[in-house]
Amino acid sequence: MNKHLLSAGDLSRNDALLVLDTAAQLAQVADRPVKKLPTLRGRTVVNLFFEDSTRTRISFEAAAKRLSADVINFSAKGSSVSKGESLKDTALTLEAMGADAVVVRHGSSGAPHRLANSGWIGGSVINAGDGTHEHPTQALLDAFTLREKLAGGEGDLAGKKVTIVGDVLHSRVARSNVLLLSTLGADVTLVAPPTLLPVGVETWPCKVSYDLDPVVPDSDAVMMLRVQLERMTDSYFPTAREYSRRYGLDNHRMSMLREESIVMHPGPMNRGMEITADVADSRRSVIVEQVANGVSVRMAVLYLLLGGYSPAQAEAEQTVEGS
Amino acid sequence: MNSPRVRTVFEAEDIDRVLTRISHEIIERAKGAENLVLLGIQSRGVPLARRIGSRISKFEGIDVPVGALDITMYRDDLRLRPARALEATALPDVGIDGRTVVLVDDVLFSGRTVRAALDALNELGRPRVVRLAVLVDRGHRELPIRADYVGKNLPTSLKEAVRVKLTEIDGEDAVTLSSVPDSPRGGPGPAGDAA
Amino acid sequence: MSRLVISGASILNRAPADIVVAGDRIVEVGKPGSADTSGARVIDADGLIALPGFVDLHTHLREPGREDAETVETGTRAAALGGFTCVHAMANTEPVADTAGVVEQVWRLGKEAGWCEVRPVGAVTVGLSGTHMAELGAMAASAAQVRLFSDDGKCVDDAVIMRRALEYVKAFDGAIAQHAQEPRLTEGAQMNEGVLSGTLGLRGWPAVAEEAIIARDVLLTQHVNSRLHVCHVSTAGSVELIRWAKSKGINVTAEVTPHHLLLTDELARSYDPHFKVNPPLRTTEDVLALREGLADGTIDAVATDHAPHPSEDKECEWSAAAFGMLGLETALSVVIESMVNTGLLDWAGVADRMSVRPAAIGRVKDQGGLLEPGQPAHVTLVDESVSWTVRPEELASRSRNTPYRERVLPGRVVHTIFNGKPTVIDGRTERVH
Numbered sequence: 001m002n003k004h005l006l007s008a009g010d011l012s013r014n015d016a017l018l019v020l021d022t023a024a025q026l027a028q029v030a031d032r033p034v035k036k037l038p039t040l041r042g043r044t045v046v047n048l049f050f051e052d053s054t055r056t057r058i059s060f061e062a063a064a065k066r067l068s069a070d071v072i073n074f075s076a077k078g079s080s081v082s083k084g085e086s087l088k089d090t091a092l093t094l095e096a097m098g099a100d101a102v103v104v105r106h107g108s109s110g111a112p113h114r115l116a117n118s119g120w121i122g123g124s125v126i127n128a129g130d131g132t133h134e135h136p137t138q139a140l141l142d143a144f145t146l147r148e149k150l151a152g153g154e155g156d157l158a159g160k161k162v163t164i165v166g167d168v169l170h171s172r173v174a175r176s177n178v179l180l181l182s183t184l185g186a187d188v189t190l191v192a193p194p195t196l197l198p199v200g201v202e203t204w205p206c207k208v209s210y211d212l213d214p215v216v217p218d219s220d221a222v223m224m225l226r227v228q229l230e231r232m233t234d235s236y237f238p239t240a241r242e243y244s245r246r247y248g249l250d251n252h253r254m255s256m257l258r259e260e261s262i263v264m265h266p267g268p269m270n271r272g273m274e275i276t277a278d279v280a281d282s283r284r285s286v287i288v289e290q291v292a293n294g295v296s297v298r299m300a301v302l303y304l305l306l307g308g309y310s311p312a313q314a315e316a317e318q319t320v321e322g323s
Numbered sequence: 324m325n326s327p328r329v330r331t332v333f334e335a336e337d338i339d340r341v342l343t344r345i346s347h348e349i350i351e352r353a354k355g356a357e358n359l360v361l362l363g364i365q366s367r368g369v370p371l372a373r374r375i376g377s378r379i380s381k382f383e384g385i386d387v388p389v390g391a392l393d394i395t396m397y398r399d400d401l402r403l404r405p406a407r408a409l410e411a412t413a414l415p416d417v418g419i420d421g422r423t424v425v426l427v428d429d430v431l432f433s434g435r436t437v438r439a440a441l442d443a444l445n446e447l448g449r450p451r452v453v454r455l456a457v458l459v460d461r462g463h464r465e466l467p468i469r470a471d472y473v474g475k476n477l478p479t480s481l482k483e484a485v486r487v488k489l490t491e492i493d494g495e496d497a498v499t500l501s502s503v504p505d506s507p508r509g510g511p512g513p514a515g516d517a518a
Numbered sequence: 519m520s521r522l523v524i525s526g527a528s529i530l531n532r533a534p535a536d537i538v539v540a541g542d543r544i545v546e547v548g549k550p551g552s553a554d555t556s557g558a559r560v561i562d563a564d565g566l567i568a569l570p571g572f573v574d575l576h577t578h579l580r581e582p583g584r585e586d587a588e589t590v591e592t593g594t595r596a597a598a599l600g601g602f603t604c605v606h607a608m609a610n611t612e613p614v615a616d617t618a619g620v621v622e623q624v625w626r627l628g629k630e631a632g633w634c635e636v637r638p639v640g641a642v643t644v645g646l647s648g649t650h651m652a653e654l655g656a657m658a659a660s661a662a663q664v665r666l667f668s669d670d671g672k673c674v675d676d677a678v679i680m681r682r683a684l685e686y687v688k689a690f691d692g693a694i695a696q697h698a699q700e701p702r703l704t705e706g707a708q709m710n711e712g713v714l715s716g717t718l719g720l721r722g723w724p725a726v727a728e729e730a731i732i733a734r735d736v737l738l739t740q741h742v743n744s745r746l747h748v749c750h751v752s753t754a755g756s757v758e759l760i761r762w763a764k765s766k767g768i769n770v771t772a773e774v775t776p777h778h779l780l781l782t783d784e785l786a787r788s789y790d791p792h793f794k795v796n797p798p799l800r801t802t803e804d805v806l807a808l809r810e811g812l813a814d815g816t817i818d819a820v821a822t823d824h825a826p827h828p829s830e831d832k833e834c835e836w837s838a839a840a841f842g843m844l845g846l847e848t849a850l851s852v853v854i855e856s857m858v859n860t861g862l863l864d865w866a867g868v869a870d871r872m873s874v875r876p877a878a879i880g881r882v883k884d885q886g887g888l889l890e891p892g893q894p895a896h897v898t899l900v901d902e903s904v905s906w907t908v909r910p911e912e913l914a915s916r917s918r919n920t921p922y923r924e925r926v927l928p929g930r931v932v933h934t935i936f937n938g939k940p941t942v943i944d945g946r947t948e949r950v951h
Binding site for chain 1: 708711712713714715716717718719720721722724788789790830833834835836837838
Binding site: 001018021022025026028032033034036037038039067303304305306307308 | 393396397401402404405406407408409410411412442446447448
């Protein structure tokens with residue numbers, strides 16, 4: 001594994017399997033009387049959130065605490081400096097506090113890359129969602145959930161058909177999932193109106209369809225992306241009604257799924273928009289399990305990035321080797 | 324570097340014989356097998372625990388619960404190596420509370436693995452008593468820990484490496500001693516017998 | 519009258535010659551060793567290439583208003599080091615250069631600094647608002663003699679305003695220098711729209727946003743029979759459109775920046791805002807088309823779009839960062855790397871695209887002359903045999919936002935002569951007053 005987790009594309013198949021296998025072991029900790037491991041005792045994990053995301057922050061916080069790390073929550077949203085320098089100054093502050101890992105959520109694509117590569121901080125950087133770029137731990141937890149449900153909880157996702165539906169253009173979840181799931185051998189199909197697909201999507205390692213109905217019956221999993229209503233005002237689609245009719249998952253479409261196929265959603269859901277309440281609450285829905293798996297996967301990532309050599313040690317040793 | 328001299332100190336039949344002896348000792352000390360749980364420490368402690376478990380079951384006519392314990396997350400030398408993959412921790416359905424738990428490992432060396440295993444046990448439940456069985460005790464303890472059941476005491480120097488091979492993992496049963504030192508205090512060497 | 523002898527320079531890389539300067543004029547060009555050096559300052563230019571002093575059509579000097587980023591003094595000093603003897607100061611200052619008062623102030627600051635000629639560009643519309651035409655006539659008639667007008671940084675997107683401005687400047691032989699960027703197609707845009715913008719999750723800036731405006735403007739220019747200059751052309755499609763317009767006899771000229779001749783959007787992968795620029799870095803295909811367009815004359819000039827920004831506007835996340843790059847001190851080296859070393863342009867071509875044609879476009883009387891007796895003595899002497907490593911902290915600009923940090927570039931300006939006086943000797947500026 002690299003020192004940082006910035007993009008799902010950074011993970012090789014072996015890296016990804018290592019995370020998933022480790023997460024599978026760590027998932028057991030949740031069932032124990034003492035839900036805690038001493039592994040990261042004395043390490044400091046900073047949750048640096050420039051955007052509100054209570055669920056992601058809580059998930060990382062639970063993961064870090066179960067590994068006995070010290071957790072500092074740093075919400076930079078609405079702070080006095082709203083642009084630019086604040087990222088650098090914040091980074092320097094965290095460095096002074098001795099952060100071993102910084103979990104960063106930022107509204108600007110690439111902000112975690114900047115933190116990791118600017119020389120402002122020495123610790124590991126974990127991307128917890130950046131702009132419309134990526135959200136690699138979400139993809140890992142989705143892959144984990146898919147593997148549990150469709151592949152007996154081990155190995156890769158070879159041949160599994162995963163359909164991702166909705167606002168791909170603005171979705172960091174979609175980008176990370178396409179990269180990771182294809183690395184793990186899954187057949188990914190993106191479904192969206194042409195306005196909500198990025199330029200160049202034809203070069204991505206997946207198929208693309210403008211119609212949902214032909215894709216549903218052959219899907220092992222259907223992942224619905226959140227669609228924000230402001231996309232309507234920006235003329236990405238005409239009305240919420242038309243969107244739901246063409247791209248929403250309702251009972252009728254769900255009935256076209258095979259018996260063992262599942263329905264996923266990264267949350268938060270717009271019930272009635274991209275998914276009906278019936279579908280969200282149905283037995284096919286694994287949305288609650290996705291949340292639980294999020295903690296295990298994030299524990300695995302924290303352990304694999306921080307559990308071994310500390311970055312400072314690794315660098316010191318490299319210096320020795322190089323001299 | 325000199326090519327390592329490798330010497331077999333324990334053949335398959337030796338291993339077989341001492342496991343049988345250890346099984347009898349465990350039964351004798353525990354006055355039966357009713358309350359026993361065997362926990363193999365990953366990796367090579369696990370097949371050893373299974374072998375001992377099946378012997379005790381045969382001798383006593385009851386099933387002895389056998390589990391596996393991965394102590395990676397409790398090690399004190401994590402920061403000295405790259406993070407490792409975890410292996411399974413699987414407790415028997417009966418759990419460990421109130422039981423006589425026998426930890427089983429291949430080699431007893433510094434004692435740090437056993438210390439980590441005791442920490443792990445502490446968070447998994449509350450056994451009535453914990454004992455330790457090892458195939459080889461090679462000395463050089465760094466912690467006040469001793470084994471209750473020892474297959475063979477093997478005097479070694481720190482310049483030597485002890486390697487246990489088991490059919491389930493390595494395709495054969497043997498214990499070898501070679502002149503290449505282990506990196507005992509957690510350097511990036513083979514993990515198997517660094518404990 | 520002070521005399522200066524530049525000895526042994528190869529004019530436009532032809533045979534070596536001595537150039538004799540008296541006052542602000544070249545008085546004699548002869549065989550090496552032929553010049554009478556008595557009482558003259560002699561500049562040994564053996565092995566150097568002599569070019570007419572460069573003229574930049576597109577420089578942001580930031581004064582007045584953003585003196586933390588650059589001043590007329592620091593910017594023109596950087597220009598001299600880059601071999602420029604004239605720069606066109608863009609209008610997007612604070613206050614905007616939309617009145618005779620502001621353009622005269624900038625012009626006067628340039629004169630006082632003395633490093634090169636400063637030709638202010640006037641704003642097309644008041645406050646760059648795009649809605650009301652500024653007093654173009656007053657700026658033209660001022661001491662600054664403004665001939666180029668631009669809302670650069672913003673596009674004159676209203677077709678009626680653009681039409682009127684094109685018509686109006688005919689009265690004083692002016693031209694509108696358009697920043698071609700359709701605003702609605704580029705709302706929030708961060709980088710070239712393509713495969714990479716989709717992957718990086720950065721809002722795309724489609725080529726069509728530039729090309730649509732250029733297409734409209736060349737047709738408007740034809741319709742009202744005026745003169746259009748297209749700033750920083752960045753796409754292959756734009757080159758095609760300009761080539762077509764020129765073939766139809768439309769009076770359009772165009773410039774390309776050094777960075778669009780060398781760098782591509784791939785650099786955005788780093789998310790390092792030093793590669794964030796307006797218009798954005800494009801694809802390799804675009805770069806090659808721009809080089810070809812510059813070589814065949816479709817694109818008339820290299821213009822730096824030198825855009826200084828303080829470090830806090832670049833040491834941040836991509837979307838929060840300012841657009842723009844430094845350019846004056848690296849322009850020649852980038853042109854050598856992209857155009858000369860690739861065989862696309864010879865040294866006469868470099869002189870034409872960096873001096874002769876830009877001077878003509880800007881209607882700058884005393885610049886862009888070839889190095890002949892009677893011409894003003896603006897001379898740039900280049901050593902093409904050396905290479906250098908760009909170190910931001912060593913640049914003369916007040917800002918550090920070069921995209922070439924630690925990059926090795928070929929060729930250096932050794933001496934610059936402005937108005938018969940050396941401004942740069944051996945790569946260092948000389949005090950001229």
